[in-house]
Amino acid sequence: MPISFNPPVRTLMGPGPSDVHPRILEALSRPTIGHLDPAFVGMMDEVKKLLQYAFQTDNELTIPVSAPGSAGMETCFANLVEPGEKVIVCQNGVFGGRMKENVERAGGVAVMVMDDWGKAVDLAKLEQALETNADAKVVAFVHAETSTGAQSDAKGIWELAHKHGCLVIADCVTSLAGTPILVDEWGLDAVYSGTQKCLSCVPGLSPVTFSEKAIEKIKNRQTKVQSWFMDLNLVMGYWGEGAKRAYHHTAPVNALYALHESLVMLRDEGLENSWKRHAFQHSALKAGLEAMGINFLVNEADRLPQLNSVFIPEGVDDALVRSRLLNEYNLEIGAGLGDLAGKVWRIGLMGHSARSENVIFCLSALEAILSELNAPITKGVALSAAQSVYSA
Amino acid sequence: MPISFNPPVRTLMGPGPSDVHPRILEALSRPTIGHLDPAFVGMMDEVKKLLQYAFQTDNELTIPVSAPGSAGMETCFANLVEPGEKVIVCQNGVFGGRMKENVERAGGVAVMVMDDWGKAVDLAKLEQALETNADAKVVAFVHAETSTGAQSDAKGIWELAHKHGCLVIADCVTSLAGTPILVDEWGLDAVYSGTQKCLSCVPGLSPVTFSEKAIEKIKNRQTKVQSWFMDLNLVMGYWGEGAKRAYHHTAPVNALYALHESLVMLRDEGLENSWKRHAFQHSALKAGLEAMGINFLVNEADRLPQLNSVFIPEGVDDALVRSRLLNEYNLEIGAGLGDLAGKVWRIGLMGHSARSENVIFCLSALEAILSELNAPITKGVALSAAQSVYSA
Numbered sequence: 001m002p003i004s005f006n007p008p009v010r011t012l013m014g015p016g017p018s019d020v021h022p023r024i025l026e027a028l029s030r031p032t033i034g035h036l037d038p039a040f041v042g043m044m045d046e047v048k049k050l051l052q053y054a055f056q057t058d059n060e061l062t063i064p065v066s067a068p069g070s071a072g073m074e075t076c077f078a079n080l081v082e083p084g085e086k087v088i089v090c091q092n093g094v095f096g097g098r099m100k101e102n103v104e105r106a107g108g109v110a111v112m113v114m115d116d117w118g119k120a121v122d123l124a125k126l127e128q129a130l131e132t133n134a135d136a137k138v139v140a141f142v143h144a145e146t147s148t149g150a151q152s153d154a155k156g157i158w159e160l161a162h163k164h165g166c167l168v169i170a171d172c173v174t175s176l177a178g179t180p181i182l183v184d185e186w187g188l189d190a191v192y193s194g195t196q197k198c199l200s201c202v203p204g205l206s207p208v209t210f211s212e213k214a215i216e217k218i219k220n221r222q223t224k225v226q227s228w229f230m231d232l233n234l235v236m237g238y239w240g241e242g243a244k245r246a247y248h249h250t251a252p253v254n255a256l257y258a259l260h261e262s263l264v265m266l267r268d269e270g271l272e273n274s275w276k277r278h279a280f281q282h283s284a285l286k287a288g289l290e291a292m293g294i295n296f297l298v299n300e301a302d303r304l305p306q307l308n309s310v311f312i313p314e315g316v317d318d319a320l321v322r323s324r325l326l327n328e329y330n331l332e333i334g335a336g337l338g339d340l341a342g343k344v345w346r347i348g349l350m351g352h353s354a355r356s357e358n359v360i361f362c363l364s365a366l367e368a369i370l371s372e373l374n375a376p377i378t379k380g381v382a383l384s385a386a387q388s389v390y391s392a
Numbered sequence: 393m394p395i396s397f398n399p400p401v402r403t404l405m406g407p408g409p410s411d412v413h414p415r416i417l418e419a420l421s422r423p424t425i426g427h428l429d430p431a432f433v434g435m436m437d438e439v440k441k442l443l444q445y446a447f448q449t450d451n452e453l454t455i456p457v458s459a460p461g462s463a464g465m466e467t468c469f470a471n472l473v474e475p476g477e478k479v480i481v482c483q484n485g486v487f488g489g490r491m492k493e494n495v496e497r498a499g500g501v502a503v504m505v506m507d508d509w510g511k512a513v514d515l516a517k518l519e520q521a522l523e524t525n526a527d528a529k530v531v532a533f534v535h536a537e538t539s540t541g542a543q544s545d546a547k548g549i550w551e552l553a554h555k556h557g558c559l560v561i562a563d564c565v566t567s568l569a570g571t572p573i574l575v576d577e578w579g580l581d582a583v584y585s586g587t588q589k590c591l592s593c594v595p596g597l598s599p600v601t602f603s604e605k606a607i608e609k610i611k612n613r614q615t616k617v618q619s620w621f622m623d624l625n626l627v628m629g630y631w632g633e634g635a636k637r638a639y640h641h642t643a644p645v646n647a648l649y650a651l652h653e654s655l656v657m658l659r660d661e662g663l664e665n666s667w668k669r670h671a672f673q674h675s676a677l678k679a680g681l682e683a684m685g686i687n688f689l690v691n692e693a694d695r696l697p698q699l700n701s702v703f704i705p706e707g708v709d710d711a712l713v714r715s716r717l718l719n720e721y722n723l724e725i726g727a728g729l730g731d732l733a734g735k736v737w738r739i740g741l742m743g744h745s746a747r748s749e750n751v752i753f754c755l756s757a758l759e760a761i762l763s764e765l766n767a768p769i770t771k772g773v774a775l776s777a778a779q780s781v782y783s784a
Contacts, residue, residue: 002441002656002659003656004415004419004653004656005422005652005653007424007425007431007432007649008425009423010425012425016642017426020424023396025421025422026421027396027397028420028646030397030398030417031401031402032399032588032594032595033400033402035409037400037724040399049394066459066463066596067463068458068642068644071458071621073621074619074621078619101620102620104616105620194642196642202644202645202647203424203427203643203646204458226618226619227497227618228462229460229462247729248462249461249462250408250409250586250588250595251460251595252460252647254412254420254595254596255646257397261397264395326429326430332426
């Protein structure tokens with residue numbers, strides 16, 4: 001007979017969810033009100049404004065989709081791809097592959113531009129694909145590959161795509177609030193993210209933003225969007241301006257309280273300060289890991305500070321280390337995916353997890369376990385290396 | 393500059409969300425853990441078992457979809473309808489119309505069986521449609537029409553559908569835990585519900601259950617499910633039995649804590665007691681409303697105790713009364729939808745809202761406002777009529 005579930009208290013340093021700030025958990029549990037209550041509608045307007053700030057955009061259609069990041073991804077593809085249309089998908093990790101699935105299920109034709117996992121998208125290859133496929137309508141890429149920790153050049157991709165008359169869809173699940181995303185300056189047409197990464201909110205919502213050009217395309221589709229739930233023509237009626245909202249679906253009221261609170265906290269900290277904090281904590285973690293002799297998968301220039309993929313030291317049992325971290329230290333770090341399974345760990349420094357406490361704790365726990373397992377690491381230097389970053 | 397949002401404390405007696413029990417709000421705010429954490433996976437297994445109890449089914453595929461009820465609806469249609477297939481949709485309110493949209497967007501052909509809003513589905517009409525459309529593959533109907541408060545004969549619909557070799561999809565968003573749903577006994581193949589109605593949980597999740605026959609159809613589809621996010625072939629890999637779970641999407645961890653807690657509370661109260669409580673509170677509300685001279689839209693035999701559609705007294709301004717209830721009493725009741733807008737109110741008695749406190753408060757507030765507006769009601773009798781039910 002199941003009883004109330006009391007979760008263990010973990011430190012979350014995997015690829016997300018990240019540690020949720022107590023203020024956000026508290027906001028989550030405030031009394032539920034109706035999804036058409038004027039007080040709630042007022043809060044929705046604030047969420048839109050705060051999301052515009054986080055995305056650095058004036059896009060009117062800047063809202064959270066009422067479902068996790070993968071539904072945000074599907075919202076972009078289901079609305080922007082019509083049957084038979086060609087979409088160039090840049091793949092350099094797991095999520096580019098998921099984009100391909102989304103294009104095909106929307107009836108589109110995916111033209112793949114493949115790069116090695118852990119590398120940024122190669123602009124020369126994209127340019128070639130655009131030239132070969134002059135009928136392509138959309139370019140899709142992953143700004144921050146959660147499966148590898150590689151970051152791609154969003155502005156460069158946009159310049160090529162727009163030169164060839166394509167709209168741009170960008171996966172910013174892991175980048176939002178962790179590293180710069182300048183939606184308007186970079187000209188991105190459709191961007192989706194998640195709440196459980198650098199916003200430090202609970203998982204379950206997907207912030208999205210759409211340019212005027214994207215909305216124009218959606219409004220002038222030849223065919224209906226295949227998803228009723230994700231059809232932005234309908235969703236706009238609920239999230240639109242003004243007090244008059246058309247009922248579409250019942251919004252996840254409490255999750256939106258939490259998102260609102262996390263966005264207020266981001267606004268109070270300041271977006272640039274949040275980017276700096278992620279970069280700074282990454283420097284300390286990096287110093288500690290490299291002092292131990294642990295190396296990064298991604299070149300420094302393309303590396304996301306908030307998602308650190310590092311090679312597992314020779315001869316070390318991946319699953320054993322992760323389960324000991326979880327069971328003995330209540331510390332979660334992420335496994336590698338696909339070909340990288342068993343080869344790398346993914347250490348997240350996202351949102352409220354991007355703190356000195358977490359960095360020091362993680363280095364300390366990892367060093368202790370690796371030492372006990374006689375792994376080929378340099379001992380006794382990781383913490384002082386990290387500390388030297390903090391005291392610099 | 394937006395600051396933290398502190399919602400007003402409302403009494404929720406609309407069509408949902410209902411009042412959320414404090415235990416459930418507290419569970420919601422427990423510390424977030426990873427969606428692949430063994431502790432979380434153990435909780436997921438409990439959620440499945442508890443949902444099997446709530447649905448009265450042994451169906452292995454009994455899970456919450458990670459999005460609101462309309463995504464649960466779409467999950468059923470997107471998985472069970474292949475392009476070109478004929479689906480008989482029984483419509484007697486808003487949600488049957490949404491089913492038609494879902495069938496068509498999945499590439500199916502909807503054959504509509506129309507009944508008046510507020511009436512139950514007419515079995516004779518359904519039988520005729522089944523005979524005329526021998527090639528139909530699926531029958532879909534709304535067990536509990538949230539737009540009217542009418543309940544249809546699920547078992548009778550199933551018997552006709554199965555006689556003609558059709559699978560049955562049932563919308564039980566408003567019925568789950570409020571009135572009997574016996575999924576296995578009634579032979580329903582795909583059922584979806586919501587968390588924010590008679591489970592008294594926060595909105596955002598959609599419990600669903602699928603029979604073996606439904607799963608067989610899904611596994612043997614000729615075409616891919618058009619939604620990647622809702623494709624049950626993929627979702628099953630995450631929600632399947634055993635400790636090994638394949639990552640599909642990031643589950644809404646905290647919302648699932650809340651659902652778990654609400655299901656533990658349902659199990660502790662007992663499903664039959666929950667049904668009885670809803671029926672009992674309905675009797676008291678009905679006694680009070682009828683004493684005032686307010687009449688019900690739906691015939692007594694087809695009436696849902698948890699969703700009371702009543703005619704607005706002659707000459708009374710619908711919106712004014714609802715906004716006064718909200719502003720002066722913090723009490724939310726629901727408006728009519730479609731043709732019933734301005735003609736009926738929908739008073740919900742769902743989950744934690746199905747309490748004597750709420751019934752007495754609602755009758756009292758409604759009588760006070762209607763009296764002030766000189767509405768044609770009988771005054772001074774509603775509360776004693778309700779009390780006589782309680783003291784009987």
